Each structure stands twice: as C-alpha cells, then as structure tokens.
Amino acid sequence: MELVKLEFQYTDDVTVINREQFDVHMRLYEGYINKINEIDKLLMKEPDLEGANSTYSKFRGLKRGETYALDGVILHEFYFENIGGYETQPDDMIKRALDRDFGSYDKWKKNFVATAKASRGWAILCFDPRSNRYRNISLDAHDVGNVQISIPLIVLDMYEHAYFLQYADNKAEYINKFMNNIDWEVIKARFESCL
Template sequence: MAYEARNYEQLLGIEGLSDPLMKNHFTLYQGYVANTNKLADALNQMLKDGKAATPEYAELKRRFGWEFNGMRLHEYYFGNMVKGGNSLDSGSELYGKLAADFGSYDNWQKDFKGTGAMRGIGWVVLYLDPVANRMCNAWIGEHDTGHLAGGVPLLIMDVFEHAFMIDYGLKRADYIEAFFKGIDWSAVAQRCANAPKATV
C-alpha cells in the first residue's frame, strides 16, 4: 500500500516562518513521499524478478532509508508545530522529566538549541530511550545517519537550509527561536505518553 502525503496547510501563517518558505517545504516533503513509493515499487519488482543479489538492488535499498526517513522526519517536524505554539506546563510530567534528565528545563533547552546551531545539515531530535527511561537530544545527519536505536522521537527540528534560508539566510539561531515559538507541546507530550516501554 502506497504512502500518502499529509496535508499541513494549517501551518500556513505560523509566526516566524513565511508562507513561501512553508509551501516550498511542503513540496519538498511531498517529494520524499513520492520517492519512497517509487523505491518501494522498484524494490518489490526487483525482488519478484530475482534481482535481490544485484548491486542495483543494494543501492536502491540504501536509498530507501534516505527517502523514507526524509518523509517521516518531516511528518514529525510538521506534526510538532502549531500556529501560535502552546507552552509547556511547568507542572506537567513532560516538564518534570526534561528537568530531571537534563538538570533543569533550561539546560535541556540550551542543549537542544545548541545542537541545532551546530555546523552542518540535519535534524535535532529529542529522544526518549524507553530502555533506560531517559531523554536525550541527538543530531541526525543526512536523514538516515545518527538515529538512536530504539529511541522514540518526541520533538524534531529540521535544520537543513531549506527549513530557514528563505526567511533567515544564514541566521540559523533566529530560525531556531522562531521554531520554539511554534512548538506544539501537547503533541510532544502525547508522543511521550504513547511511547512503548522497552527492554533489551
């Protein structure tokens, strides 16, 4: 069954991110969905044709991770944003967990923003490690490298240039501040609440 692109037009008009930037970003995301489907179809056909041991199959299989993660990370990213944002209740379980795991909420925020400000293209992900029941921020480069095995993504920020350059040029720190104003903390809390418990 084919993957379908989700509609995120409700984010148009979000403070700090222009409509032209967001529309370009939506188009980019739709391309990842389309390419994920094309690769899935091509891989299935090659499997039926007995070509699973070929270099071509191996390359398409590697490429699938890039396209799939490009699709899914954008869905997490757009899904943890909302016009006007909403604040994280300092009395909430999520706030308490961030404070406990990072020493304070401010420490978590500094670490997340600092990770996003690093040189390079990629993503910043607040993960919950369900084995240790501990949160950590991680850098994902190139969509498919740097993921924490078994980690549950809670908050995702895109720091590829397409996410900010139309509006901010090279001022990534200004984009990060704008992103924080649009975080949908209720979506992040829901992801945390729904996280599976895991053992290894």
Template sequence: MTEIDRRGAIGIVGLGLAAAAAGAPASAQTPPLSPAFAGNHKPVPLAFDPAKLTGLSEKLIRSHYDNNYIGSVRTLNMIETRLATSLADKDFPPVVYGGLKREELHRTGSVILHELYFGALGGDGAAAGEVQKAIAASFGSFANWDAEFRRTAMSLAGGSGWCVLAWNFHTSSLHNYWAWDHMHQPVASVPLIALDMYEHAYHMDYGSAAAKYVDAFMANLNWEEIDRRFRRVADARAS
C-alpha cells in the same frame, strides 16, 4: 483515516518497534501490518494555517512542505515499488540493491521526520504537560534542556541534518540527538521533537542566520502535541 489518526498510528507503530527492540511487549493497539513495499504513502496535510506562524513565512512553509516533504513521499513510493519488483529477480545485482536500500532508509527517515516536524508546529511555544516535567527532571531544568537542544541544532547549521529530542527505550532516558542525513537516529529511540536543520527549512526567510530560525521554530511549537507523543511513550513503557 484522519490526519490526527494517521499521525497517532505512526507513533504507535514506532513505539511498538522501539519497545520490541528494547525487550518490552508491543502494545495491543498496534494496527494491522502493511506490506513491506506497499509504495502507497500519502502526504499528511498540515494541521495549522501556514500563514499564521510567528517568524516562519507561508512561502517558506509551503515550499518546504510541497517540495521537500511531498518530494520524499513520492520518492519513497517509487523506491518501494522498485524493491517490490526486484524480489522476483534472483539475479538482481547486490551492489544495485544496496543503493536502493540506502535510498529507502534515507527517504523513510525524511518522510517520518518531516511529519514529526510539521505535526508539532502551530502552537504558541509555551511548554507544558508531563513532557515538560520529564525534560526538566532529565536535564536538571527545562532551561538546561532548551539550551542544549539549541546548541545541538546550531552544530548542524550550514550543514544538513536534524536535531531530535527522543526517548531512548534502551537507556530509559530523554536525549537531544544529532541526526545526520535523515537516518542517524539511535536504535530503540522514539522522536518527540524533530527540528529540520537543512538550509531548505530556513534559508528563504533567514539566509544563513540559522539561530533566528531556531528561535522561530521554538516559538511555534505545539506542546500539546509533543505531550501526546510523550504520553504514548509512557503508555508503551507501562505495558
């Protein structure tokens, strides 16, 4: 499976789950199910040249990708393997199992959000497509959305979390969500843009100047990819 195919499959699976949660039928394109605790996640390669981003250094991107993202992929595989082996142990302590389940949620969120983050970089930051129109309609103007997205991101500066533009299937609306600790994305929502506000995402280049990092992120967004994500949402809504 290619990097683009895998990214699309992730999006389709996410849309199927969100649609089911909202009472809508799942897409016929939903791929075959994988075992719950397969433990075989593979890192998605970067789809852009990290040396050619504007305002984000290659050193920063590679450190973020190699240490934080790939680290979460490896840890998620380890946690899933441990959960699989614990199924046969009827005396496994619930308090210990609870810790594994929390880490499973934490690492799953980290892997998915990082793949969305890196997968939307490599563009020129010029918004276009149906998603731009939908954003403008939802927030009164695209400029209103941009200001609110940046404000939400900056509310996390110096802390840890994500700023996420998502489609909420339950409310049929677009929202900028404040997401703490990789795992506070609202139920029945599908992320379209994920901005990592953990300091590891920008401190190497900008220190504590988080606003400059947000500027750089926005300048490198690939809106063709974001529009593809939005159109998958639109297809799921129509099914």
C-alpha cells in the same frame, strides 16, 4: 501499500516559517513520498539481488534510498505537526521529565539549541526506552544519527532548505523562533504515548 501524503495546511498557527518557506518545504516532503513509493515498487519487482555490492550496485542504491526517503517522510510529518503554537509553555509533566534527564528545563533548552546548531539534518528530542532516557540527538541526514527504537518527541529540521529562503544564514533566529513556538499540546500527546 503506497504511502499517502498527509495534508498540512498553512495557517496563522504556523508561526515559525512563512507561507513561501512552508510551500517549498511541502514540495520537498511530497518528493520523499513519491520516492519511497517508487523505491518500494522497485524492491517488490525482482531487484538485482545477485549483483548486490557495497561499492556500487543498483540494489545498494535502492537500499540507501529506502531509509533516506522513508525517514525523510516520517521526520517531516513530525516536524510539520509540531511547528504551531503561540509562545505556550510545556506543562509540568514534560518539565519534570526534562528536569530528570537534563537537570532542568532551561538546561534541556540550551542543550537542544546547541544540538540544532551542531546538526546538518535534524535536531530531535527523543525518548530512548532501552536506557529509559530522554536524549537530544543530532542527525546529519534523515537516516544518519538515529537511535534505534527511540521515539521522536520534538523534531526540528536543520537542513538549510528548512530555513534559508526566509532566514538566509541566520540559523540562530530560526532556532529561536522554533523554540518559542513549539506546539506543546502536540508534544504532550507524544510524551504520553511513551509513558
């Protein structure tokens, strides 16, 4: 079954990036949707399994593209959903959870900002059910650095395409704007889904 693009409209609630930056980003997201659908079709119709080779093969190309495109779709949807909000604050349930695993909400925040600065792809607060812990993880690409079965809770795109048009090389300003405008209502629903 084909993946269908979710509709994200630019509104005044999207306070982290301007419309131009948003539109560019949305086109990239559409590109990942198109590519995963193209790859899935090719995987369905007799891919060259016999020629599979880890140095180079068409099948390897499809397998590399499959997780890159699909994780690109999933992470962008989480990101677009959580970049609204007007300087609201997380509620006590979220703060207690972050206190438990990071020492305090402020310590989590500092750690997340550092994680974002250290990332070439994504910074993610996730819940890892295997160790029953919240973790800030750093991805260098959509499918490089993920923790299996972890659930994304806060997702920040740190690819240069996410901010460079608007913020140029001022990565810190982009991260700061994101931290101050996280949509905590969306995040709360994600926290509750893994309780």
